[in-house]
Amino acid sequence: MKKYRILFLILLLSLTIFRLFYIRSLNLSPDEAYYWDWSRNLALSYYDHPPMVAYLIFFFTRLGSSEFTVRLTSVLFALGISIFIYLLAQDIFRSERIGFFSSLLLNIMPGFSIGGIIVTPDVPLVFFWVLTFYLFYQVIKKENKYLWYPLGIALGLGFLSKYNMILFLPCGLLFLLLSSKNRRWFKYKEPYLALIIALFIFTPVIIWNYQHHWVSFAKQLKHGLGRRGFPLRNLGDYLGSQAGIISPFLFFGLLWAMIKGLPLGKKIRRDNLLLLFCFSLPIFLFFLLTSLRSKVEANWPAVGYFTALIAFMGLVFEIKGRKKRVFLMLLVFFSSFILTACAHYPAILRLSPEIDPRNRLYGWDQLGERVSRIKDEMGEGTFIFAPRHQLASELAFYTDKRYQTYDLDGENRYHYWGRADFLIGKDAIFATPENYDKAPHILSHFESFEKEEPYRIYCNERLMKTFLIYRCYNYQGGLFGG
Numbered sequence: 001m002k003k004y005r006i007l008f009l010i011l012l013l014s015l016t017i018f019r020l021f022y023i024r025s026l027n028l029s030p031d032e033a034y035y036w037d038w039s040r041n042l043a044l045s046y047y048d049h050p051p052m053v054a055y056l057i058f059f060f061t062r063l064g065s066s067e068f069t070v071r072l073t074s075v076l077f078a079l080g081i082s083i084f085i086y087l088l089a090q091d092i093f094r095s096e097r098i099g100f101f102s103s104l105l106l107n108i109m110p111g112f113s114i115g116g117i118i119v120t121p122d123v124p125l126v127f128f129w130v131l132t133f134y135l136f137y138q139v140i141k142k143e144n145k146y147l148w149y150p151l152g153i154a155l156g157l158g159f160l161s162k163y164n165m166i167l168f169l170p171c172g173l174l175f176l177l178l179s180s181k182n183r184r185w186f187k188y189k190e191p192y193l194a195l196i197i198a199l200f201i202f203t204p205v206i207i208w209n210y211q212h213h214w215v216s217f218a219k220q221l222k223h224g225l226g227r228r229g230f231p232l233r234n235l236g237d238y239l240g241s242q243a244g245i246i247s248p249f250l251f252f253g254l255l256w257a258m259i260k261g262l263p264l265g266k267k268i269r270r271d272n273l274l275l276l277f278c279f280s281l282p283i284f285l286f287f288l289l290t291s292l293r294s295k296v297e298a299n300w301p302a303v304g305y306f307t308a309l310i311a312f313m314g315l316v317f318e319i320k321g322r323k324k325r326v327f328l329m330l331l332v333f334f335s336s337f338i339l340t341a342c343a344h345y346p347a348i349l350r351l352s353p354e355i356d357p358r359n360r361l362y363g364w365d366q367l368g369e370r371v372s373r374i375k376d377e378m379g380e381g382t383f384i385f386a387p388r389h390q391l392a393s394e395l396a397f398y399t400d401k402r403y404q405t406y407d408l409d410g411e412n413r414y415h416y417w418g419r420a421d422f423l424i425g426k427d428a429i430f431a432t433p434e435n436y437d438k439a440p441h442i443l444s445h446f447e448s449f450e451k452e453e454p455y456r457i458y459c460n461e462r463l464m465k466t467f468l469i470y471r472c473y474n475y476q477g478g479l480f481g482g
Helices: 002-022 030-040 052-063 067-092 096-107 110-115 122-142 145-159 163-178 180-187 190-201 203-211 215-225 231-246 248-267 271-278 281-291 300-316 322-344 357-361 364-378 389-398 439-443
Strands: 383-386 405-407 428-433 446-451 455-459 462-475
Touching (some): 002 067, 030 389, 067 096, 067 110, 067 122, 067 271, 096 110, 096 300, 096 322, 110 122, 110 231, 110 322, 122 271, 163 180, 163 271, 163 281, 203 215, 231 248, 231 300, 248 271, 248 281, 248 322, 271 300, 281 300, 300 322, 364 428, 389 405, 389 428, 428 439, 439 462
Parallel strands (some): 383 405
Antiparallel strands (some): 446 462, 455 462
């Protein structure tokens, strides 16, 4: 059906143009500014994540450092992911109509839509996950053993993006075990060579962790497996967050498709459904069990929903009765679109500043301008610091000369980027949120200080946030890790 191919191209062009204009209109979020600061301090890896997002930001900001170039990765990778989802869906179910609707639904899913404009390590993770899955599907479909080699490269690049990529291995293993036709791959050398290629590409992260006492690996294990909070509350938060980033009706639709995939795939020997099942429900269940032990962030299971979405659209078009199909699709598409529209333009909801998502994307340029003026008044040798790495990164990006800034949470950044002993004896500007309660202790490390008037940031006459700024004199040492 050629018309669905044309509609797909129109969809891609429209969304890409919209995103290219939209990403110019918002300040960087605190995490985005943090990853941009990574790109100014390139390393083999980082405390929080592998380095791919920093490398991508570094590459695109050679065109000029702005919100647009920092986020360009997200727009281009969202375009690539949409193409691969279309190709997978239309090939797996032999229908360009299913390919088009799969890609359309993907792009109005709130979590993916935000990922198409905000740059995080999840952006390259998802791209390389989908690319690796596409190559895995081609291996299975074409029975071409040489495709294992590009698969290994894509897998390795996924490892360089985020540690969650490791979940691809048990998912692929599960499929090969369940599919009687594909168990023969265990006898070939190519799958094992693909894994060796992936691990070789991942070597820089291993080297960095070895040099830093395996701190990043330990952090991720503690973050994911450490016991935190109450199990039932964590479980409720997990399910609620998944319904939020996907949209409630689509969330239940994807669960239905995941659960239906295994019995259908085994019963009537449909390896396509079995493959989609193996790369979706096990991931959802893994993080569901994890939530009984500790808090699970909303984005962690995201990689499992792309195959579930393809399965959902394929199964929807197999439902007998056109009215049922149309009703289900309208319900899912409309509810997802409304949530996505609200996520992009939250002003229509008139939310309070405490829960307004714009608060993370607004006012940082104003704060940076104010801090720049104070720095000009205090002199060249004055340094800038903040309580947390995200605020320090925002100040770094939005001060007029992109100054090197410092944070007090040294284990995240400056502990690995160099000691700060040379700052002793210098004056400083300390910027902090109004509710930061450790300011007196921080200020005691200076000979004297002066407090500026509270700096308030407004949007449409509504107070969004307030910062306290201190002029600090003669740093005595003892604040920064290293």
